[in-house]
Amino acid sequence: MKIASIVCTFPPYAGGIGNSAFRINELLKDKNEITVFTPATTKPWFRYGLGAFMPQLFWKLNKFDYIYLHYPFFGTAEVVWFFKLFFKKPKLILHYHMDVRGLRPLARLLSWPSRLIRRSLLNQAETIITASLDYIKKSQIKNYYAAQPEKFKEIPFGVDLEKFQPKIINQKINDQAISKAQKIVHYVNDKFIKKHRVNVLFVGGLDSAHYFKGVEVLLNALFLSTNRNWRLRIVGEGNLRTHYEEIAQHLKINNQVEFVGNLSEADLIRTFQEADLFVLPSINSNEAFGLVLIEALACGVPVIASDLPGVRxxxxxxxxxxxxxxxxxxxxxxxxxxxxxxxxxxxxxxLAARQLAEQKYDLKKIKIHLESLFI
Structure with a gap:
């Protein structure tokens, strides 16, 4: 099948929707031909935040068997909607990542068309994918779900368990005869021997589009802790990084906080493996799942996360x-x-973290569910 994958961001930009789209494409590419449509720096007619208006897309979509739209995508979701008003084919698969929200006046203005046509766009979709029905049941489209639950399919994000796994640091147990589960037990035991400082990890965008990640909340919470034997590593980049660095300095915890910027996949995995605790302190329902949570779980790292629909x-x-x-x-x-x-x-x-990742988030299992949509 020929699939048009339409998404607001895509690697190397560091963002949850783009990263999930990349992984989904990797799972589907064995049996399908994937073409990604995402804004370039110079080509969109208009761009604001992670939204972009790409009307040229209208003339390209009829070459495909399926449109896979990652929603929300301000400006371009409307182009897809307009296209589907005139053409029944290709079929539309809509991946509902999160609600449309606009906090600033311009953002509210630009998100208004998305909210206006959303129900019609959902009607055009053959299937609506979500990582969590728990999120959908509390979302802006909860009434639509209640009326047509059969259109929705819950497919959680997955993680490559061969890449994201606890590091086996005890060379004596690398014998293949020892089960992977036993190796992880040895790893956890070794990790805690003669170790006192707790390595805390945060991974997320540090730009205005990811304001909801709660970095400021995390910094203030660590400042208030009576236990000072911790170190925080913040992975990510963006225009708010300087602001967060200034907060750490103001709280006089900057000597315990390390901003490392964006990392390669190999370095990111190593950073997960070195962590004792992963924290996702998101402040609102712009956080609908948290791909980084399952990456931490796969590496055998306990997590603290906000009690939000989907995330919880x-x-x-x-x-x-x-x-x-x-x-x-x-x-x-x-x-x-x-x-x-x-x-x-x-x-x-x-120990429980890795076990859960193997049971629920193995990419091999997720691949089977995704492939069943494109037949």
Whole structure:
């Protein structure tokens, strides 16, 4: 099948929707021909944030069997909608990543057309994919889901378990005769021997489009912690990085906070493996799942994440990690200290994290579900 993959961002830009689109394309490319349509720096007629108006797309879509639209995509989702008013083919698969939100006046103005045509666009879709029905049931399209639940298909994001895995640091257990599960137990045991400082990790965009990631909440929560034996590594880049660095300096914790920028996949995996705790402190429902959460779980890293629709179903509270009230600095401090002060809890959560990733987020299993859509 020929598939037009339409997405607002795509690697090397670091962003959750683009990264998930890339992974989905990789899973589908064995049996399909994928063409990606995403804004270039100079070609869109108009661009604002992660949105772009690309009317030239209208004349290209009839060459495909399927349109795979990653929603939201301000400006271009409207082009797809307009195209589908005139043409029944190609079929439309809509991947609903998150709600359309605009906080600033210009953003609200530009998002208005998306909200206006959204129901019609959903009607045009043959299938609506979501990573979490829990998110959909609380989203701006909850009434649409209630009326037509059969159109929705829940397919969680997946992770490559061969790449994202705990590092086996004890060379004595590298014998293939020892099961992978046993190796992970050895890894966790070795990781906690003679180790006192807790390495905390955050991975996410540091630009205005990702304001909701809650970096400021995390910095303030760590500042309030009575346990000072931690170090925070922040992976990501963007125009808000300087602002966050200034906050760390103002709180006088900058000597414990390291901003490392964007990393290659190999370096990112190594950074996950070195972490003792991963935190996703998102402040609102712009965070609908958290791809980085399952990457952390796959590497055997306990997680703390905001109790938000979608996010709260990625793992089991008190088993692989802890849920925290979104935007609540004091609650995050409390949950951080529960992890900091209880090595046994961290160890048990680390083991449970990898087990969950293998059971629920194996890319090989996700691939089967995705391929079934394109027949």
């Amino acid at each position: 179903r990625v793992f089991e509270d008190n088993k692989q990690g802890l849920l925290v009230e979104a935007g609540n600095v004091n609650d995050l401090t409390k949950k951080l200290e529960l992890i900091f002060n209880d090595e046994k809890r961290r160890k048990n959560m680390a």
